[in-house]
Amino acid sequence: xxxxxxxxxxVHENIIEIxxxxxxxxxKLYDLAExxxxxxxxxxxxxxxxxxxxxxxxxxxxxxxxxxxxAISHQxxxxxxxxxxxxxxxxxxxxxxxxxxxxxxxxNQGLEHILEPRGYEYAIS
Amino acid sequence: xxxxxxxxxxVHENIIEIxxxxxxxxxKLYDLAExxxxxxxxxxxxxxxxxxxxxxxxxxxxxxxxxxxxAISHQxxxxxxxxxxxxxxxxxxxxxxxxxxxxxxxxNQGLEHILEPRGYEYAIS
DNA sequence: TTAATATATGAGCAATTGTTCATATGAGCA
DNA sequence: TGCTCATATGAACAATTGCTCATATATTAA
Numbered sequence: 001x002x003x004x005x006x007x008x009x010x011v012h013e014n015i016i017e018i019x020x021x022x023x024x025x026x027x028k029l030y031d032l033a034e035x036x037x038x039x040x041x042x043x044x045x046x047x048x049x050x051x052x053x054x055x056x057x058x059x060x061x062x063x064x065x066x067x068x069x070x071a072i073s074h075q076x077x078x079x080x081x082x083x084x085x086x087x088x089x090x091x092x093x094x095x096x097x098x099x100x101x102x103x104x105x106x107x108n109q110g111l112e113h114i115l116e117p118r119g120y121e122y123a124i125s
Numbered sequence: 126x127x128x129x130x131x132x133x134x135x136v137h138e139n140i141i142e143i144x145x146x147x148x149x150x151x152x153k154l155y156d157l158a159e160x161x162x163x164x165x166x167x168x169x170x171x172x173x174x175x176x177x178x179x180x181x182x183x184x185x186x187x188x189x190x191x192x193x194x195x196a197i198s199h200q201x202x203x204x205x206x207x208x209x210x211x212x213x214x215x216x217x218x219x220x221x222x223x224x225x226x227x228x229x230x231x232x233n234q235g236l237e238h239i240l241e242p243r244g245y246e247y248a249i250s
Numbered sequence: 251t252t253a254a255t256a257t258a259t260g261a262g263c264a265a266t267t268g269t270t271c272a273t274a275t276g277a278g279c280a
Numbered sequence: 281t282g283c284t285c286a287t288a289t290g291a292a293c294a295a296t297t298g299c300t301c302a303t304a305t306a307t308t309a310a
Contacts, residue, residue: 008184008194008256010218016189019178024236029170031239032232037165041268045158046148053144058287059133064141069133071269073288083241092277092286093135100241102234107157109227109234111149114156116208116225133286166298183257196299198258203298217256217307 038082039106043067043075047096048103051085055097163207164231168192168200172221173228176210180222 023029038044046065050056056064062072076096079085086099148154163169171190175181181189187197201221204210211224 011188012185015179019175022178023174030167032235033167033170035235036161040162040165042155042158045154049148050144053147054140060137063136102238105234106231109230110157110160113227
């Protein structure tokens with residue numbers, strides 16, 4: 001039962017079929033990866049982490065993270081497009097805050113994962 | 126109170142100070158971003174999604190996702206290094222399965238986020 | 251030992267991404 | 281109107297990343 005993608009002979013066709021039927025739609029998995037990609041950057045993680053504590057303007061965030069206003073503004077755009085933050089204008093100043101209740105859960109689960117005690121460093125076989 | 130990173134004059138020093146104290150350590154936020162980076166790829170999301178349903182060998186996953194064995198093996202290494210999957214050898218065949226109870230929560234919260242109804246497409250101002 | 255097979259891995263390349271720099275926008279004020 | 285300030289944005293460049301291809305490793309069988 002070998003095919004074009006894998007030279008192996010041991011392919012468990014029944015399992016593949018069952019898994020294929022149970023898996024979410026391709027499009028949803030794509031969107032999910034896109035969402036996690038947004039969380040996958042130190043600067044954005046820091047911004048989100050800061051916004052957990054308080055609403056902040058662009059300048060505050062730049063100062064807090066010791067980064068340029070431009071860099072922060074670019075990253076806020078990414079967060080906005082992922083609908084993770086919302087903004088509020090007050091004159092020239094734009095205040096950003098979190099726009100999702102799931103973020104906290106995702107973050108906390110992520111933190112729990114990285115804080116788990118490691119029994120051993122990974123080594124194959 | 127302007128500084129080197131932001132030309133703005135409106136910096137809310139008190140908020141910055143409070144947030145700075147409450148935020149997790151820099152190193153933890155870095156690790157967190159590294160973890161989410163692992164989730165931020167369609168192939169890896171698909172692999173994880175498949176392993177939710179059943180333990181699978183490398184060849185099965187390659188067949189399921191219509192990708193080469195090499196590509197899958199490379200990605201499994203990334204997942205292993207992030208301690209998200211574990212493996213079990215049975216002769217020449219290596220079976221992979223999930224190695225973390227937090228993954229499901231993270232995934233489900235992520236799915237809930239992307240499935241949220243959008244009132245409007247984002248537009249600034 | 252030799253051959254075959256399942257998986258792992260290193261090098262290289264194309265595509266993506268985060269930052270910087272320069273500049274645009276837009277709001278408040280003189 | 282014209283000026284200043286807070287933020288947004290486009291282009292460009294360096295760094296990272298995911299795949300392919302070739303090959304190495306490890307296990308089983310003859």
